[in-house]
Amino acid sequence: MEKFTKNAPHLKEAWNKNAFELLILAGSRAWEAWNKGKGIEWQNIADALQIEPFNTQGGAIPRYDQKPVILGNNQLAEIDQLCIASPDQRYIKIIQCGELSQQEITALCLNLATTTKAEIVELVDSATLTLNENLSDYIQRLREQGTETAEMIAQVAQSEEITVKDKSATSEKSRAFKQWLGLDLALQRGSREIYAYNGTIWQQLDDETLEEKAVEFFEANQLLYSDVSVLRLINTLKMQLPKMTEPSPTLIYFRNGTLNRSTLLFEPIKREDFVTSHLNCDYTDQPQNTPHFNQWMDFVANGNEQKKTNILAALYAVLTNRYDWQLFLEITGDGGSGKSVFAKIATMLVGNNSTTQGRLEDMDEPRGRENFINKNLIISSEQSRYGGDGAGLKSITGGDPVNIDPKYRKPFDAVIQAIVMIVNNEATRFTERCGGIDRRRVIYHFDRVVPDEQRDPHLLAKIEQEISGIVYQLMQRFKDPMDAKRALHNQQTSAEALEVKSQTDHITEFCGYFLTSDKCDGLFIGNARMFGKERTHLYPAYLAFTGTSGIKELNLNNFAISLRQGIKQQRNEFDYNKQKTKAGVRTNIHFKDVDEFIKTFLK
Structure with a gap:
């Protein structure tokens, strides 16, 4: 990253250098909102926050005259070169005035992550001072991910604005569209779905949302469009985006990090993990009552x-x-x-x-x-x-x-x-x-x-x-x-x-009446014409079983195929076996109790 070369406007003011919570006005209307201390918007903010007069040797400075740090369009464009808070600043409130893109928010967070020890950073609305986003966790993750990943993220914010016209190539329009979206995007292989990184996980952008955003982009840039050009823009964007790698099968993703199920090593979630979801709980390496x-x-x-x-x-x-x-x-x-x-x-x-x-x-x-x-x-x-x-x-x-x-x-x-x-x-x-x-x-x-x-x-x-x-x-x-x-x-x-x-598969139930031996000296397979051979042949015994039970029987071929699985399910000592003899195909299957079987299904 480039070295920070100058301070943001008003950072060196005494009340900002010593502030418990530093105030930053950021956005397209930041300077207009302040208006040299006379802006109604700034005065409303100062009143709502009940800013105390700042005492100096020359007297107390009223709240309206205490200049906040201001980041307008020009400052946001060179955010990588600005120092926007002192290194030891712990608490920062960023007040959004006007438009502030996701790219600019990312660049702000990156700046604070690499130059300060800020612990609590809040982005609030200028009109209501309600919380838009708590940036604290994201800033901490940026610190943990290291300089290389942070610089990769920062490239989004450092790119120059792309200007397009109707005659511009679709490839140029798609690059401008990506920059206009202000999102950190990647493409999932196979499904070819576009995902956006929100600082914790990658979230899918559905086709309907992308089409709506594409139309907004065309309108904002006063470009002609049709249903075909909208789809062409999105498809070209997909071709240009970096491809997501498959999430590691060895990692379990929690809200506060990843656990390697093989080594039990726990680490923070990283952008390049391409995590699309995680468990809704934190991992703690401590027993808890359940x-x-x-x-x-x-x-x-x-x-x-x-x-x-x-x-x-x-x-x-x-x-x-x-x-x-x-x-x-x-x-x-x-x-x-x-x-x-x-x-x-x-x-x-x-x-x-x-x-x-x-x-x-x-x-x-x-x-x-x-x-x-x-x-x-x-x-x-x-x-x-x-x-x-x-x-x-x-x-x-x-x-x-x-x-x-x-x-x-x-x-x-x-x-x-x-x-x-x-x-x-x-x-x-x-x-x-x-x-x-x-x-x-x-x-x-x-x-x-x-x-x-x-x-x-x-x-x-x-x-x-x-x-x-x-x-x-x-x-x-x-x-x-x-x-x-x-x-x-x-x-x-x-x-x-x-x-x-056995309750839902009659073959499993039927095979429960038999056991196996180590030699093929048991029952023959038989066929459907062998009436009276139920004691010595399996298929006639099976037909008696299904007839009495009111079950639709399998034909001989399917019965013979199913018999191997049915016998295996019984976990007998010996596997099912058979051999051809002059009297027919003989198996190693025997009745557990032939008389009980005959009594149940033939009498």
Whole structure:
């Protein structure tokens, strides 16, 4: 940055050098507002702030005659060369008089960050003295980000104004448009959305806002325009903007900084992190009481410590965005059993801006996937009647690039880096039985309903106040992330998960009547014409099972394919196996109790 070469007007006045809170008039009308102490606007400000007379040897100087530091258009244009406050100044009130662009505010903050120890800096309206923006935190972040980043930000404010005419090239108009906006902009790859940095995070500028601003720009510069020229301006701007890098998958973003989930190193959020959202809480490396969360956990786990660990592992996976574990969560249970609370806590752990709702059908279609971009958590509610093969769900949880077809924009491919959570009263029905869904599926069943007299309508609000402590608890519980992954796999193979699947998948239920051996000396596969062979052949036994249960049967080919997954779900000692013999295809599957099966389904 350039060295500051001169003082801002009136900075060296005695009352400004020794002020507890320095007053700065800034904006296009700053000099007019002051008007050598005679301006009505300045006098109203001085009266409202009750500025005391300043005593000197020559007598007291009245409030109107105490010249404030003034930054008009000329001063703002050379802000990088001005000293606008003494180095030890701690409290500053910037009073906005007229127009003050975001570029100019950024340059002001940068100046104060690099030349003063200012702790409290407020930007207020000149007419009402109400707070427009508290700049204190932003200035502190600029200090923490260092000179290199600060200079990059400052380039916006130091650029010369670009003049455009109707005949100017679109590339020139788009550069002038960016300067006119006065925002720190970047383009997200893939989605090609424009984001603006607000000093903490990057916020998306939607197409409608950009089009409105483009029209304002054309009007302000007295340029001709049409719908085509407006879109051309925006698209050209996108081509010129720097590209955002992907947020680091190892970082968890809090309100007060970033936590590296691998090293547990905590650092301030930096501009170049390109953070688009963060948790609505601060990270503290200290344990905190979480009585309401603990009470909820004790209720849903019902004394089962392994289940409690497995639930915490699911919340850890959500918090740390372990989409790369290629699993999805499915929460089942009656109304009032805690499913919604679980989903709400998960939402708190990633933030509302990083959570979206979506159906399983939406995951199957390119047009339906638009809302999943830049999200860390996708909640699918009441999907028990889905009845599809889960192709989209498998692609998303598998980390595969999927096609996205947003309205009014070109389709593109992207990896959706989100945890999927399905919340149902009963388990989802999938037609896929080749194992692609089953090996990704982690089912939790909440089987206790909170009695009406014990329900707390404020429970979620209370848990939200404990979210910092919950984060600390999760990070401490799973210092080795693989402990959480092992807990999730434990939940996959739990008795409650198998029971839930048996209730909605008849193949899983059917296979529960069998076990396996190490040799293929068990039942034959058989076919549909083998009546009376239910004791020795699987497919005839299956047809008896479906006929008695009133279930639509699978054909022989699909049954044979599904059998491998169904047997695997039972966690038998030996994997399913088969071999061809002269008498037909024989398996290593045996009845647990053939007489009980025959009694139940044939008599």
